[in-house]
Amino acid sequence: MPRQIPNVVSIAGVDPSGGAGVFADIKTFSALGAYGCGVVAALTAQNTQAVTGVHVPPTDFLRLQIDTLFADVAIHAVKLGMLGSAEIVATVADRLAHFDAPFVVCDPVMVAKSGDHLLARSAVAMLIEALLPRSFMITPNLPEAGVLLEQRPPETVKEMYRAAERLREMLPLSSERWVLLKGGHLPGNEVVDLLFDGDRMIELPSPRIETKNTHGTGCTLSSAVAALLPQHAGGLRPVEAAVRDARDYLLRAIATSGALSVGKGHGPVHHFHRWWPGA
Template sequence: MTTSIPNVLSIAGVDPSGGAGILADLKSFSALGAYGCGVVAALTAQNTRAVTGVHTPPVEFLQQQIDTLFADVRIDAVKIGMLGTAEIVGTVADRLAHFQASRVVCDPVMVAKSGDHLLAKSAVAMLREALLPVSFMITPNLPEAGVLLETRAPETVREMYKMAERLRELLPTSSERWVLLKGGHLPGNELVDLLFDGDRMVELAAHRIDTRNTHGTGCTLSSAIAALLPQRSGLNPVEAAVRDARDYLLRAIAASGMLQVGSGHGPVHHFHALWARPSAGN
């Protein structure tokens, strides 16, 4: 547990609408008491309805961003989001290993809420081989889990249990590592996520909130976990961080109607606990 305000880094893409990517991550970090840093791994032309373009920086400059930051700033946790290409994935994995980064939360971003692909197929193997070994936790949704394991996505909670076990096998067995398998793609009014460390499986349930404002939910959850991991202690600090991060996200989704951003899948309300609700007369 970090006694001072933790410094948490997001390495991800930029969503100009602010609902996902680094901008959403920084909002989550700030809302949950962490100081946010960001390394830009991709630029997107994006709104709440579609991704119309992606531009990635030269890997030499990406490495320079990471090296310069770690040379000066103590980083207490890292959230990994959209990386885009195999070369970028490999560079990020190499630098995190070089600096022995701790509490790396990897959200294997592959497809945007709009359905646009954000990770090249050639990068999936690099993600498995290079990035997962340096990750403390991975947070795939069901389609992403299917891609990582080269199989179909689970269709029941029972199948999720088996997939969580297989995902854990992709992580190093010599140290504490975690899988958070998100079940939001299953039908029904109840959401079930599974948290697994190779020994204990924790089933986390919640009621589904009826809203279209789900843009950036995966980014927000993984960044919330990264912000809270250095701040939790006790018997089960990782489980506590995940439970608190899920609660934060659910409240952000429930309050998303306060915002009016775009005409597609709107963002969640990252600052729901900090901003005053508008008065009826406004």
């Protein structure tokens, strides 16, 4: 019997350059064998160098997008990206709770690669209060972890351990929940991510790939995890396996990014490196 192809939705912002946000997420879903859906939570004027504007849809229309999609399509996983405002965060959290959405992977997008802020400060408290309890996994980088914990970002792997423990305490303690703390901001030739469920702390090291093409790496990793979680369900250590496969996909997408020529700033990763010739 052929396997079921999971339907995975990205609820995030739109990056017109295609390197991050909903467009990058759907590319990732497609590359990893999932059917991609998208709900637009924000519009940006953005390229590889800067974000020059942000527009968020009315919350009533955002709610209508989610309700209409979930009423018709069986959703097997959800990836959350840029949400932009406290009202958007609250609306998304409410609808995910209403539909009891599975495998919610929350990437708390706060700052673009260009340094532009993408999440209003008022939205951070709402994210912690309303959205983290609905999340199966959160995937902050170190600056985002610092914002969530109201402290400076971790500066060593040892400090990452403590941050991962504190982040896990912000999730429901009575059920399976995971933290994937990304260590790419630490210096050195090796990147160490931490995967933690409140019991097992798993170090995930990889060599650092020197390239300027890192636009959308966080979006791509979290959407890869969302695409793979339903496909690994029922297997041995399914969450760890999904994360390891997602990281492998991202590393290869970064390593082959030089095959693309997109923009003058931080270029995108190569989402279709497995399929396009020349990568």
